[in-house]
């Protein structure tokens with residue numbers, strides 16, 4: 001009951017608080033945009049995805065850090081199994097400069113809106129592989145995911161991201177089996193405001209409530225989900 005109340009207060013005030021912070025994204029989910037993304041062509045997306053493979057993997061599985069040519073390439077997200085609307089939004093946010101990453105800004109600018117919808121459809125059609133991590137005490141992270149923390153106005157992650165981190169319609173991403181290292185980086189980036197393309201600052205407000213240790217535990221929790 002208390003948790004429900006807190007979530008209500010949180011969601012009701014997020015837009016007001018957001019006005020004080022930078023607004024985030026130019027994507028507006030009109031019926032036309034939703035239809036446009038839904039009609040993305042996965043086959044065309046597969047052809048375009050040839051240029052993404054070197055980093056995101058053959059089938060969008062992503063990587064945790066590894067060394068290539070003496071240069072550390074780290075924290076590359078899994079794209080497989082992601083909601084197409086979320087992927088589309090991220091590609092447009094990178095293209096518009098609302099989400100900053102030099103590599104992805106250049107790549108997304110070279111894609112048309114149609115390319116972005118086609119790529120989103122292709123990656124959304126793939127299943128995301130498991131990346132087991134061995135022994136891990138899930139209890140602490142699981143509490144935050146399932147109960148949140150009323151003392152901090154921290155809503156449980158599941159109310160938005162789903163019972164098993166499967167994501168929720170329109171722009172709430174799938175978290176299940178996301179690469180832990182990327183997950184950790186991106187939550188820390190919301191926390192500092194380096195990442196600020198979340199509509200109504202939802203994730204900036206939440207990540208500010210989390211310690212770096214909690215962020216790490218959550219990243220491992222979601223990577224190891226069955």
Ligand code: HEC
Pocket residue numbers: 048049051052053054055056074075076077078079087090091100101103104107119173185186
């Ligand atoms: C040179 C390596 C590289 C290539 C090639 C590349 N990416 Fe990325 N991509 C990254 C990195 C690194 C990130 C994480 C950036 C960040 O933290 O904002 C990323 C992030 C993303 C995200 C955000 C995912 C999320 O969960 O928010 C999407 C979507 C994406 N890339 C799609 C693509 C597509 C589609 C292509 C091919 C057209 C592509 N990328 C090519 C390195 C690459």
Ligand code: HEC
Pocket residue numbers: 077089144145155156157158159160161171172173174175178183186187197198199202203206218
């Ligand atoms: C009020 C709804 C809401 C709640 C509660 C919420 N999230 Fe989110 N989350 C979002 C939305 C919406 C996005 C996408 C924002 C954007 O477009 O950048 C997101 C994005 C993320 C991302 C980025 C994923 C990626 O692929 O880049 C991570 C990681 C994340 N959330 C983790 C969490 C964790 C952990 C919790 C619980 C402590 C949580 N979220 C609670 C709505 C929520």
